[in-house]
Amino acid sequence: MEGSFITTKFNYILGWARKFSLFHYPFVTACCGMEYMSAACAHFDLDRFGAGWTRFSPRQSDMILVVGTISQKEAPILRTVYDQMTEPKFVIAFGTCAVSGGIYDNYAVVQGIDQIIPVDVYIPGCPPRPETVLDGLIKLQEKIQNQEQEWKWKKRK
């Protein structure tokens, strides 16, 4: 029983550490990028929640923000970028186009990025307001805090 207390506490601490150091990779393809810039810069400031450091390499990032329309032509690129990220990794679908394809119900556009990669948090809006983005980020932090963490020397059942 003592062992499980330590494991639970370690799980909690690891969640706390992970949720406040979300280096993000912006996969910006469309007009939602303007709203992303607004959310990331000083007025709204993602850095208040520890997600301020933008890494332009998937290997150094924990969270990918898929901002904008993903076309069928672009789908393999997004898949590759996601595969290159190191664990633990989280995905936010930013804007209606990334969530469901939005108004582009046609031959060229992927109907939601969850057809390509698993998504943790969906942020709807065309484009979403920065407040909505911050709300989505807090939701992701809650999810990270409450999930069962993975670490290297963890005992697997």
Next chain:
Amino acid sequence: MEKKKIVEELKEKFPEKIKETSSDFGDDTVIIDRDFLGNLVQYLRKEPYEYTMLLDLTCVDYLGREPRFEMVYHLLSLTEKHRLRIKVPLSEKNLSVESMASIWKNANWLEREVYDMFGVRFYGHPDLRRLFMYDGFEGYPLRKDYPLRKRQPRIPLRK
């Protein structure tokens, strides 16, 4: 006054070649045969008209009508400050037209787009490859008989 004249002049100059003209709301339009396109364009590029600029080149699909397709060329004369539209009807069986890429550089990519989206062949084009869609995409997505919800993903989807 001046604007109306160009269409009238063309009609007088080439009475057999020009099938139809219209000048509705100041949009001067000339409908011609496919074989005459090169000659007409060369004629319009010279003085006194100088339609030296190709603003746009595209195709329209009139499904259920014969001829089904129609190429549309928008020209601009910088000296006359006047626009002219040339339309070339094309039937589905023989869907090809002369390339304008040797006359206007920008026609190169515009024709590649039309080739990709409608399947029109341009003979004399230097590099007729697809422009927007990826390799392995079947069909022509901007044709009216392309299924609205047909998807051709490049990688297998998760669900």
